Amino acid sequence: MQRPRNDRAWFLVLPVVGIVAFSALIPLMTVVNYSVQDTFGNNQFFWNGIGWYKELLDPTTDLGGRFFDALWRNLLFSFLALVIEVPLGIAVALAMPRSGWKVSATLVLMAMPLLIPWNVVGTIWQVFARPDIGMFGAAVNRLGVPYNYTQDPLSAWVTIVLMDVWHWTSLVALLAYAGLRSIPDAYYQAARIDGAKGFSIFRNIQLPKMKRVLLIAVLLRFMDSFMIYTEPFVVTGGGPGNSTTFISIDLVKTALGQFDLGKAAALSIVYNLIILAICWVFYTVMTRADARENG
Template sequence: MAKPLDNRAWFLVLPVVALVAFSALIPVMTVVNYSVQDSFGNNEFFWNGTGWFKELLDPSTDLGGRFFDALWRTLLFSAICLLIEVPLGIGVALTLPRRGWGVAASLVLLALPLLIPWNVVGTIWQVFARRDIGLLGAAVNGLGIEYNYAQTPLAAWVTVVAMDVWHWTSLVVLLCYAGLRAIPDAYYQAAKVDGASSWAVFRAIQLPKMQRVLTIAILLRFMDSFMIYTEPFVVTGGGPGNATTFLSIDLVKIALGQFDLGKAAAMSIVYNLIVLTVCWVFFATTTRSQSEAVQ
């Protein structure tokens, strides 16, 4: 509403601007630079224009086909994760105690998976789900169900999804719990007086009041799952075959495995633009619908 009173405040922002320039802008420019050139090693580069991008976005080419396969795979993974984690997170948040010693205990328990580094999570699940020595793998096979994430694509998917759900549902729970705690008691009392069922209370009060935190939760979970790398890489290495080769894994294969810097650079730019676009569209539509509702 009012202008800042002291323009010298901008000096305080300078260190951050410098940091962002070094950590983000310069690497991004390097990537942009690679994406329009071809290289045969020995630090020799040739101008390639939009060649890589054309190839990448044309599904009939080798690179394009590979890219779209990985893209659909990643989108499917994100969709499955969101479909499981968001309802599950809301459900768990609703069952958490609202007061008493149980609050602190359950919050600490829930936060535990969030504190474990990605590669450790991968390692834990790699062992946990092994059919020979893993508790889960052995148990499932013991029940007579054929389960081997190193051999069947379905088993690999189940494992990777289960791992993500185990690792990240807590985040959704914590966000939803914060949203639920912010609802004044009077709302629940009013609903009781109005004879509302638990489902009606959820629809009329809890869900609308959680809308903002849910927006954040969905956004965070989408970005993270869409860019997932470490855990599936540790567990399945992208296999069996290409079954769990998500965009990030494919990107690393191209960049480091085949050392196709130009292709990889073009791919990472497109990858980045997809994430940005999806997040922006999602954020813009939800915040607009919220602000319309407020006015």
């Protein structure tokens, strides 16, 4: 049992609530309003009740089929991003220098991809992976491996996953590096006295000490990869076919391409709820880990 807290200081954040109301709450309310209606523009709305939601949750309809397909693609993409980027990031962090001028040089190099805007990353890879003039695409084709991200779904997926790994592994590496740097030398000295070597040092000292930053890394990478839009939009435009159409891409197609505001609104709400639920799980796991560590 903890002591009751005086939470009255929260009233001081009211001005922020006002600002958030205009930037997020009012738009969100509008989306909820749209999701139960149909419109043909001109601010004329027709009541549709739970119709769009029903269609969205039924995989046999066009909207529902697209939603579930895109949802599985999103989950697969996030899974691949995490499975590749987290171990790779840790490996890179372990290999980074610990002292001297090399530290700054490595940090700057590592930070570079993080500073490039999403659409520029997309454009870089769109050119880099082109089978005719792109350095990567042409080289792979010359090696005899068929590769064309505009025609072959597997190539498109490889390109997008590689691009994400290139763009974001540095983030995991930098976070893991920060975790590694916070381990006092005494731990390593004690391990040496005990005769611990390579992997057991990693397993018993470095990994537990990196746990908190790694949780943050996993959370950040999951959220970002689950909301991915710009890079696949620039590189593949969701194709070939629908093979790289993620929920966000489908959402924009529905809302701005077809101007089906009702369907798009229902899709947004469900997408938002999924993200909210996953965020809550991650947040709870993180704060629990914190609480266990602190007391």
